[in-house]
Amino acid sequence: MKRAEGFALEGFVYGSGPEKPALMLVGEAPGETEIHNGIPFSGRSGKELMGFLERAGLTREDVYITSAVRSRPYRWGTKKNRDGTTTERKYNRAPTQKEIRAHAPLLDYELAHVKAPLLVTLGNVGLRRLVGPGYKITDVHGKVIRHPVQILENEQFGWTETVYDIFPTYHPASFFYNRRVLEDIHADMDQLARIMKEKGIAGLSR
Numbered sequence: 001m002k003r004a005e006g007f008a009l010e011g012f013v014y015g016s017g018p019e020k021p022a023l024m025l026v027g028e029a030p031g032e033t034e035i036h037n038g039i040p041f042s043g044r045s046g047k048e049l050m051g052f053l054e055r056a057g058l059t060r061e062d063v064y065i066t067s068a069v070r071s072r073p074y075r076w077g078t079k080k081n082r083d084g085t086t087t088e089r090k091y092n093r094a095p096t097q098k099e100i101r102a103h104a105p106l107l108d109y110e111l112a113h114v115k116a117p118l119l120v121t122l123g124n125v126g127l128r129r130l131v132g133p134g135y136k137i138t139d140v141h142g143k144v145i146r147h148p149v150q151i152l153e154n155e156q157f158g159w160t161e162t163v164y165d166i167f168p169t170y171h172p173a174s175f176f177y178n179r180r181v182l183e184d185i186h187a188d189m190d191q192l193a194r195i196m197k198e199k200g201i202a203g204l205s206r
Contacts, residue, residue, distance in 0.1 A: 001071070003102040009071035010090075011035025015110050017064030022201050024116035025049075026107070026126040028171060029069035029095050040065040045173040049122070052172060055189040056196070062203035064114050068129040069095040069103045100129055104152040111149060111160070117201050119149075119164050120192070123171030130166060132157075140168050142188040144195060165199075167192060 001012060013030040016039065025041075033043030041049050050060060074090040081087060107129065111119075121127040124137045130149040145166045148159040169188040170181050196202070 001102075003105075004071060004099065007071075007096075007099050007102065008074055009069070009099060010074060011072050012070050013038055013040050013067075014070070015064060015066030015106075015114075016040050017114075018061075019064075019113070020115045021064040022058060022062045022116070022196070022203055023118050023120050024064045024066065024110070024114055025120045025122060026130065027065070027067040027122045028125040029067050029092075030072050031092050032072065032090070035072045040067065041172075044176070045171070048172040048175060052169075052185060052189050055186065056193045058203050064110070064116060066107060066110055068100050068107060068125050070106055071099075071103070073099060094125060100125070101152065101155070101157075104129075104150075104157075108151045111151070111164075117165065117199060118144075118195070119166045121166060121168045123174065126171075127166075127168045130164075135168070137168055137170060141170060141184060142191045143168070167195065 011030065013034050027041065030040060031043050031045070034040055040046075053059065053063065073093050073095045075093045076088055077091045079087045079089050119130065121130060127135055127137055127140070131145060131147045132150060145168065146163055147166055148162065149164055150157040151160055169192070170185050172185070174181050175185065
């Protein structure tokens with residue numbers, strides 16, 4: 001992808017799911033597992049995400065899964081081996097604003113063409129990509145935000161005329177670093193199930 005040339009990014013993962021899903025999930029960026037198999041949220045955090053979706057009454061086949069950045073942002077780091085030697089390897093990192101901007105047209109296209117009644121953002125990167133930097137996941141998780149979303153116009157972010165229903169929750173990987181968020185995630189999924197029932201949203205197999 002030419003727009004992303006020169007950044008410390010590798011691989012490319014397409015969004016995946018039906019054109020008329022129950023939900024569109026917007027994450028951060030693929031990791032090492034995803035860039036090798038091409039399946040979004042198929043690694044360790046993806047396994048947790050599928051469990052959270054099940055709690056809300058959904059499966060992977062019910063949702064469209066995408067992300068703010070489609071390539072893996074990485075940094076080089078040193079890993080200590082058991083035998084005392086060290087190995088240089090790539091580690092995941094959060095995408096930069098320039099990387100998010102470079103990949104913006106891809107998400108813009110999906111927002112225009114995938115007909116989802118509710119957008120679910122996973123973590124701060126997905127949330128702020130849609131509604132701007134004035135929101136924090138710790139403040140708004142588990143609540144529906146009715147808001148236009150950011151789209152790239154002449155290399156500047158503007159706003160859609162369409163107002164979307166956006167449901168922010170934590171990125172499933174946050175659970176690995178802070179076990180206390182699990183209770184919040186479960187509460188969010190229970191609330192998501194209630195909102196879907198109120199809106200008449202059901203999984204495609206139901």
